Amino acid sequence: MTDSVRRRYEAIGRRRVLLLLGVGLALLATALITAFMTLGAITEDTDAVEKTLERQASIDSLATFSEQIAVGRRGFLLQPDPLFARTVREASSDFESEQARLADMLVSVEQRDRLEEIRELNAERTVMIDAMFADPEAAVADADTMDFNTDGAVLITQDIREIAEEMSAAESRTLVERNRAQLDSLLLFYIVGGLSLMLLLGVLVTAVSIVLRYNRDLAAAQVSLREANTGLETAVQSRTAELIRANEEIQRFAYIVSHDLRSPLVNVLGFTSELDEARKIIHAHLEELYANHPDLRDEEAWLAVDEDLPEALGFIRTSTEKMDRLINSILELSRQGRRKLQPEELDMEELVENIVDSLYQRTEDAGATIAVKSIPELESDRIAVEQILQNLIENAIKYLSPERAGEIVVEGSKAVGTVRIDVIDNGRGIAPEDHERIFELFRRAGTQDQEGEGIGLANVRALAYRLGGTIEVDSELGQGSRFRLSLPAKFIAQEALA
Template sequence: MKTINFEALFSASPNPYVLVDLSLTIVGMNEAYLNVTMREREDLIGRNMFDAFPSDPDSPSHRQLRNSFEKVIREKLADHLPLIEYAIPLPNGQGFEERFWSATHTPLFTHAGEMTFILQHTVDVTELQRLRVLARSSGLSSGPSALIETDMFRRAQAVQEANQALTEERQHLRGLFEQAPGFMAALSGPDHVFTMANAAYLRLIRRENIVGKTVREALPEVVDQGFLALLDRVHRSGQPFVGRSIRIVLEPSSGGAPEERFLDFVYQPVFDPDGKVSGIFVQGHDVTEQKRNEEALRESEERFRVIANSIDQMIWATQPNGSHDYYNQRWYEYTGVPEGTTDGEGWNGMFHPDDQDRAWGVWRQCLETGEPYHIEYRLRHRSGQYRWVLGRAQPLRDDKGRIVRWYGSCTDIHDLKMAQEETRRLASMLTERVAELDEANEEIQRFAYIVSHDLRAPLVNVMGFTSELEAAQAEVDRFYRNVLERDPGLVTQKARTAVEIDLPEAIGFIRSSTVKMDRLINAILKLSREGRRILMPEPLNMSQVLEAQRQSVAHQLQERGADLVIEALPDLTSDRFALEQVFGNLIDNAVKYLDTGRAGRIVVRGRELGENVQYDIQDNGRGIDPKDFERIFDLFRRSGVQDQQGEGIGLAHVRALVRRLGGSITVSSQLGQGSTFTVILPKYLSMNSEAA
């Protein structure tokens, strides 16, 4: 059974106190209790209350006392017995002495709220009870005996009320003591015995059950750190000790690593009525976090200075009112001014005269509103030239939202500024040039349309006369055959060659040329019409669009024994007719120029590229010479062996359409391996994005 140094708690109290645990085992008492019970401490410590003071279990006093203890344990509230008869045994077995008591039973709790002990405060009212009995036995209902009885009970009631008030006040003070935000403890005597310690103190030292122990016993690790010597000095001198940010290393009794803390505390001596130091009151605050933080701040400021002086930007800081008090080395290197000359408001004189009023106005507005500072102005360089810089600043606020500092930077953007002006100038020129090209393109389209119409008229005549020549050639051929049958001698060799070879060959050449010319004119008209057609964007399922293209070349694929594979394709919103022509031309070319020496394979695949989509048309055909990658997109230009029908317009038409749709087309290829045409288009085509 662990004992409590009860004398240290109530040694100075004249009233009897005894402390029992929840099994009603006596764990401590003060000297006054031993005096009224006429017992020795060793006879009581560790014994049950009813074993140490036996009584008849069926007696009213026994039941009254036990019921009071049980009520305190059950309800965890103090209970009062105004009057209880309870005899106490006399020393040396001399029998029992009848006694009357007024008792208060108070529950005691740990800082975690767990009830651990019951404190019994007793007042011996035997004499008062005897007076009361004497008064009653006299048979007098009035007069001196009645007055004595009345006064006796008035005094008893006053004592009981005083006990109740003391108990409530003690509980109130104990609650304040426990709930105090700072740590507090009370030490008694020259050995510094703990008589009280609040929850904050126990959390700090990470220990419990220190009441009744000396500092040396409860906190042995602090002895060599000088704290016990400080307590001894305060106890001897009677002078308080005040410590600020004092370092202490605590070792938890439950094990674990030692913990470093920093404390602000006071050792305040407590004096008895004779003016002598009877104990020390300890009160303070754990300032470990604050200590580690105003330190973290110093380290942060040092890091800030190192970083600020290692970067290319000019860094500065100001007080809350905007007065500059810090510049990094880049500022002085850039401006060439002596250190300190631009502190306060001297910085404004470094700006171009035309920018000073504007810069100061923006800065003043930011100081008034707390808004971030952002401005471009011309700053005087050490060369004397004014160069454009970008100024930025952000306020630093405390936990209450008040601005405590401003931190800013200046970045030289002069070259960027000049480049932007040049870019704007070039953009203006480009806009004018594009307008000119658009106008020229319109003229070309109109010209192509007119020319194609003008060419078609004589071509129709040529084609008509060719038909007449073909009819005349048939008559000449019949006449020639008749002459040859009747009189071969009339047919000369020249006539034979003219009729049989030259005339058919000339008419055939004219016919093929007019047909080719007709196709060419039709293609030019088609290009002209397409250039003027208004694009109509609509949501498109590209898998369906490409499936329709596969059906259109199904016969050619079957003839060549080739496959067209369409993989998963992203959808887009664009002009359906234009896309059908783009992919129709590319797939038709891929089929047309497959390598007859191997099975043909064409694959169409796609993927998303942010705001764009990419489509690849890959084949294993003849391939294209790298030198022809660009020329194949030119009008009337073709590449490789010319064994397939065509006018050199298809790819030029494809590129024109892709550009009108806001996209681009490129090719990659290896001769004998195959080609891949890559088309990149915007996901969403708007009328404003048309690139015509």
């Protein structure tokens, strides 16, 4: 019942925890993936920006080399110095290598087309320059009349410049686009990451609030449990106190009743004896009278004095004496019930051996043997334990089977916190319907061929209970009996429980 309830609550708690954990993990994964993706995009963008910048630089260099060629050519035309020629040649070679480098770097088709245009224009110009170097004088002569504004090479240079500017502008646009893309991916990252983090925070807050609520519930449950426990303890304590009070009341009652009952008994028995004394006098007188005067003999009067009166007095006496024994037993029981128990370590084997020794003569007379086997030590009240075992062993000797020699075994064993002492006999046994009866006060079982008041086992059980133990019987009629006394290994004061 409680187990299934516990399992259900655990399942609910587990489901909640797993759900929260799942959501949290999913959110964390989303945030991480977004971060990685954004980072990748940013790295890509940064690379692209770098390349764009490189291309732009290259375009600028190309334009510069183109200008240098133009300037060198113009200088040479004005003054055919080999220095100018070298400048032109060097710039041309730089231009070509830069152009090749740029061609490798370019990605977009338009830019490639533009570069191709530049390359063609430059090739055209190179042809013109080569012609100039081939015939410098003619070229210089031409140059005097030449209008630079319409000169082919100059126009080419202008074209190259324009195209290069276009290219540069195109790259700038790309740069702007790249930057925008970079910003966009950053923005996305911030949005997705921020959202994930917020949700994660939400999950965390939920988890913490659930834990706090559980904690609160747990604390409340513990408080109510403790209250319930305290209530239970108080209830048990007051109940135990009541029981002990009731028990004490009964003991006192038994004591007073038995004590006060003895008083009238003293009178009954006393005056019975007085009656007997008086009867004896009458008896003696009649005897003498009849001997001297046989004619006066009255048979009825003689029988009354000689038979009826002694018989009646005898019954009164035996009954009263029995009553006195019973009252004494109750007195004894109540006295024992009021005796303070003194727990001590008991060497049980020694204790049992002593009892067996004290019963030696009776054992011999009954033709029985008693074997004492190992018995664990225990802590209890010596007198009470002695009384219990004395009673049990005496009973074993007393109620032997006439069919076989008596064999009595006393042995002990240990259970958790308990020591068990078994008194086993092969005697006449007890019928199952009498197993409870024999422990009742003044009740006996089986053939009433032995003396006794029916006190012994009642006392044994009262003592066993008082010592915090139990007494059980296991017996089959005609086979034998086993009385098992179970006592706590460590003494627990029953009165102290109040």
